[in-house]
Structures are given as structure tokens and as C-alpha cells.
Amino acid sequence: MGTRRRSASGPGSATADARSARARELHRKAAEADRLAAQSRAERDRLILQLRAEDPDRWSYTALADALGCSRELIALVVRRHR
Secondary structure: OOOOOOOOOOOOHHHHHHHHHHHHHHHHHHHHHHHHHHHHHHHHHHHHHHHHHHOOOOOOHHHHHHHHOOOHHHHHHHHHHOO
16 A cells, blocks of 8 residues: 555645745745845955955954954954955
8 A cells, every 4th residue: 555646636736836836936035045145245255355455453353343243253254264
């Protein structure tokens, strides 16, 4: 005795189709959010590096961290990663 798969035209297929369509839409949105987050991180990193290059005394790791609302460790990571 095996299990039978529900056919695409069987009962509940509209619900399954709606759920798969919703899952597909959420997957698309998540991929777009990942892409936008990567763009935002790249721009943030570029701006951090510009500020440090222009005036490293004013834009210490602590000053940048305070201005951005992040940790000194993140600033250090960005700077080290781009050396």
C-alpha cells in the first residue's frame, strides 16, 4: 500500500497553487531584498572608506561607529577588508 500523490486537478489544487504562488512571490521578494542589502552595504563601505581617507583624525573608528550607529568592530572590518 503506497501513498498516492494528489493530482494537479484534484481537490485542493487551487489551495496548493495559491500557496506555491505565494511561496514563489516571497522567494522573489527575499532575493530582491538580498540584492538591495548588498548594494546598501557596498555604498556604506565606500562612504566609510572615503571619510577615513579624507580625514582619518576626525573619522576615527569610534567617531564613524557613533555616526553610523554600529560597532567599532564593523568599521574595522570594513577598513581591513578594503586594504
